[in-house]
Amino acid sequence: MDDRPFPALLNQVTIAIIMSGFVLLLGLWPIYPVGSQITNFRISAVVISLLLSFFLGIIVYILTRTGEAVLVQRGVMKGHKEVFEEILRDPEKLSEESTKVFYSILESQYDTERENVKDNLADFYNLVLSTVLQSQYGLSQTLLGIYILSRGVLLVFPALIVIYAIFPTQYPSSTLSALCLGLLIVFFFGYQRFQKYYVQLLITDFVVTGNALADQ
Numbered sequence: 658m659d660d661r662p663f664p665a666l667l668n669q670v671t672i673a674i675i676m677s678g679f680v681l682l683l684g685l686w687p688i689y690p691v692g693s694q695i696t697n698f699r700i701s702a703v704v705i706s707l708l709l710s711f712f713l714g715i716i717v718y719i720l721t722r723t724g725e726a727v728l729v730q731r732g733v734m735k736g737h738k739e740v741f742e743e744i745l746r747d748p749e750k751l752s753e754e755s756t757k758v759f760y761s762i763l764e765s766q767y768d769t770e771r772e773n774v775k776d777n778l779a780d781f782y783n784l785v786l787s788t789v790l791q792s793q794y795g796l797s798q799t800l801l802g803i804y805i806l807s808r809g810v811l812l813v814f815p816a817l818i819v820i821y822a823i824f825p826t827q828y829p830s831s832t833l834s835a836l837c838l839g840l841l842i843v844f845f846f847g848y849q850r851f852q853k854y855y856v857q858l859l860i861t862d863f864v865v866t867g868n869a870l871a872d873q
Contacts, residue, residue, distance in 0.1 A: 678714025
């Protein structure tokens, strides 16, 4: 039997997708008629809510992932691979000792030279990610889940503001829009920062994983 743990990425990404869909579903609640509100707790309602959240979350994920890819391709923002390269080339963002250990593990695992690794860091990103996914060290994947959630709500909150302006709501639309705008600003700053934190921890997780494999 394979004793490897279930890939952490799938767990955290799935949770992030469901949460972003749930935020959208919850945000749509104020436009429902008051009489349609659920007054009794029912398992069926919970199951339906989870399924709707996952379905809406998938749509949000596809749209935001595609939009991000376009922005990266056009040079408007940096993708994970670009941030990965930037951190490894900047001694102020990663300690010299950690960088040396990281390169040593890659050289050993893939029987290559350091210069080759440095010249092809973007290609080695996928190998590093795959190695971490198969390990028990998933703190970086938790941050990736938060990053995906933050990216998702950057689409959800503006969409809700537009919806509140078009459809009648149970509560003042100005209050709902102000709440969405405030949360949008918070998650925007989180979106900007969590990518860097995720990549830094990914490198750390890879180093820990490499050392653990070497000790076996």
